Amino acid sequence: MSKAVFTAAITGAIHTPSMSPYLPITPAQIIDDCVASHEAGAAVAHIHVRDPLTGYPTADQTVFRQIATEVKQRCDIILCCTTGGRLGEPVQKRGAVVANLKPELASLNAGSLNFALFHVASKVEKWSFDWEEEYLKSTEDFIFPNTFRTMREFLGLMYENNTKPEFEIYDVGMINNLAFLVHNGIAKKPVYLQFVMGILGGIPATPENLVFLVDTARKQIGDFQFSVCAAGKDQMRMCATSLLLGGNARVGLEDSLYVERGVLAKNSGEQVAKIIRIGRELGVDPATPAEARTILGLKGLDQVNF
Amino acid sequence: MSKAVFTAAITGAIHTPSMSPYLPITPAQIIDDCVASHEAGAAVAHIHVRDPLTGYPTADQTVFRQIATEVKQRCDIILCCTTGGRLGEPVQKRGAVVANLKPELASLNAGSLNFALFHVASKVEKWSFDWEEEYLKSTEDFIFPNTFRTMREFLGLMYENNTKPEFEIYDVGMINNLAFLVHNGIAKKPVYLQFVMGILGGIPATPENLVFLVDTARKQIGDFQFSVCAAGKDQMRMCATSLLLGGNARVGLEDSLYVERGVLAKNSGEQVAKIIRIGRELGVDPATPAEARTILGLKGLDQVNF
């Protein structure tokens, strides 16, 4: 049996509270889903934070710390902190969590792209909060900004704090961005890639596209490790494809609110359990957090600042 | 013999005067290269304008008009006006040329990406103008902004003026952007794509990447027409690959300053002549401007506003 690292992306900054009553919003909800995902077999929890009252995505450092601390008390799951921030947030603030918590792993978005959610607004019948509709619709004019300078600065920050970057790859050219950073000594190998598929603005979530991404990365970077996540209905299909290609997989309510067609997931742990069932059928066992630390080369939970 | 449309991209907004004494800067130089490209066999000239004194990229409408008018007096080449503008230019100004000149063809960039030139600054030994070095280096923090709203607005403007959009595709996800616009009735088929390869921030210029782009477009859009251009040393190689795949080709000093390794092109016409020689060996003849108008479905030179 081979081992794969399963990640649960708990809440993200894409979905809004009206879309599912199960979307974790409060620190307690986020913490509970980290623990539930751990129990289901996830080795990593990818975390964003939200305003506990409205669910609006924030980067509140106090909330980040609270979540990290309590999760650490309850289990040894690896925390991967986002540096993607919420829509439109200034770049400087997005990295604060790395400096503050010195986590083992943090996301590093490997390029800029349109990141559009406006087309899903029409699917929501009733809004729970004032900010939601405008938040989604405004993305018709939104670019997720990650310039080469941003990437260079984030890398400096992460290496300084011994935090491993997880490179979020939204399209083929971003592999070349990363290869450029590697060849210029700005990013260090071995690198860990998260292929984020199916965002409107990025590469669609199809098996053929994933095969092409993996082949391209092999040609441009040589050895690397990768995981896959996909937006919406393609989540499980693409995660399974990743396992079939020898990769790892990320599920979670950040990426899809469903656990099967028409059935909302009650937490990310349900999705973790499902992809692990698929994995076991295919001869892939979940790596424990300890095994995942070895696989990804992380510094260990005793080296974080929380 | 099949026919291909050859485009000459005369000057662009990427290269700076210090890089080649042959880069057209003044209206007269740009006009002369349009005519030279026409004589060499190009059916389309893709034009940007620059400050005549410093070579700094502008969107000066008077200069655009002067160039368009004089080129029209001297030959029947199709003018494809840029709406890409120069680095950092506000979106509103980029479309003015369409409203003013009502050209037959205009570029429409199909998504946002890092558009980075900073890594080439170190190759220039001596700068002719103050602005050049900073212009290039600043691109470490530059995003070429083309949101879904931008695209929607540009399309409205172009269809209003009966100007055909040439969709500039820099990566795989942008094909999906275009498919989204088509499926939502915002862009009209048949569509004409320009695969722009080899920009740092976009997809690299390799034959396998082009094969994948063409296959992807066929799956997502069905029938379409395409051309290919590529930055720097890969220009001719990728244009030839396009012809081999049944596509059209764009050369010109905007994309590469060279006509062969180590030899600067004296004008875009030299590159046009070269790709046409290659084409003829492969059984592909250049379409005349009249033939290209039929192939691309353009309104004709008598319908422009210059």
Next chain:
Amino acid sequence: MSKAVFTAAITGAIHTPSMSPYLPITPAQIIDDCVASHEAGAAVAHIHVRDPLTGYPTADQTVFRQIATEVKQRCDIILCCTTGGRLGEPVQKRGAVVANLKPELASLNAGSLNFALFHVASKVEKWSFDWEEEYLKSTEDFIFPNTFRTMREFLGLMYENNTKPEFEIYDVGMINNLAFLVHNGIAKKPVYLQFVMGILGGIPATPENLVFLVDTARKQIGDFQFSVCAAGKDQMRMCATSLLLGGNARVGLEDSLYVERGVLAKNSGEQVAKIIRIGRELGVDPATPAEARTILGLKGLDQVNF
């Protein structure tokens, strides 16, 4: 939920009795596994026959008829009779089962290739029957012969008996063979392809190869239906990939003797159950035999000659 057709290839002509005590050899064993596979959810059983005493592959028409008749009495599974025959068998004899039983479905191998098993002989420690070792080793010099004339003759025979051909595709060029037959009016659309992967001599069993096969078939044939089977350890992985690509899947002891690493399958039904568990997790339900008849356009069990 979408539906997929699951096929069980019961015994084949590749594996030999020494390799697994569970390999069905006698008519009763083959019949039982057809029924077990049906109970597990398979809609089709692909059958070869063997000498009941030695397990040597034969094309004994009496045995074929006995199996078909008894299976029909016990369940409504679709029978897909092989026309591949055993190693070295003259072409004429391979088609007899179609004329005799007039089955709903029969395999039609879409080209010639080396079909080599000699490299697995060294893995067997003790031989149960005299013929086995020589049978396997002789394949170093074996070609599976399916010329264009063979294909034309088999097609004539099948269409005459209203038996649908299942085209066994072992490599990319065989898709072109089939396209040639279609374009020349010798094969009729819609066509049903079985991609047979991982035979030494044919295309290896990898997800990227399957993506390429499917893409190629779409380009060359247009609409088509397909299933996938793969030799040995790649069986389940490739069947899952097929489901992810929208295809159908064939498992069974003909293709692999194992149900997971190191665990021999007790019958094909165990493998059917497993791929169906995977399918359900991915949103794919098994088609019943009745549904499969509609999907594949078969004549029905009341039209066969057994």
Next chain:
Amino acid sequence: MSKAVFTAAITGAIHTPSMSPYLPITPAQIIDDCVASHEAGAAVAHIHVRDPLTGYPTADQTVFRQIATEVKQRCDIILCCTTGGRLGEPVQKRGAVVANLKPELASLNAGSLNFALFHVASKVEKWSFDWEEEYLKSTEDFIFPNTFRTMREFLGLMYENNTKPEFEIYDVGMINNLAFLVHNGIAKKPVYLQFVMGILGGIPATPENLVFLVDTARKQIGDFQFSVCAAGKDQMRMCATSLLLGGNARVGLEDSLYVERGVLAKNSGEQVAKIIRIGRELGVDPATPAEARTILGLKGLDQVNF
């Protein structure tokens, strides 16, 4: 400028005299075309022999020797002797030329496939010789036999005579055949592959197929050298694609009788000249025979037995 090895395949065993008055048949004609190809820039001549009176493909060792000897007197071109033989020839006879002439290079077909020419027979209006029509039509039932045993025996013969094998690859699975031979120590690296595209029975001649073959070989074999040839109208297009992918190219009347659409080539040298013109435009220079010997690692003309 990079260098490519250009090969001229002088006469082959596919085309028949009625198809072109320029097809070399007599030793003198074959010799003259070897020399003409050398003058045009070819480094290698791939040779078959024919009956001087009827043009029927033979493997007459006396004729082989006559040709090799006279070509050697007139120029230093590398001779690559076929071991493919004519349709239906017994395997043993096909290798005789290696033992007799001990050439620097010889073809080694890397698998079995249908090799079908019957569909072109209808294009010939008038037959010059009795054997031609039947020869072509009989290929509806023809398999080109190259089993693993054949390959092993040919390799033994070639290594014994210090003749480098040129592996003829007709489909994706044959790369795996070669990888199998390499991994089992039967074939020695570095290996030289000739992708033979567009034979009915093998993989079609398209740029996407060639990209896939090259990518597959890189994955399965690691470093390797390759050349490309293609049947009929795709000859020049595929040879150009090979140069664009960093490969070498084979032209010649064996593969295509034309030099452009509707224009018969007067000899293989015309095709050599054409592909070299294309190459030069793309920055690829022809390797001299001496350079090609270094590139391919050949023993030298002083080590042959003619």
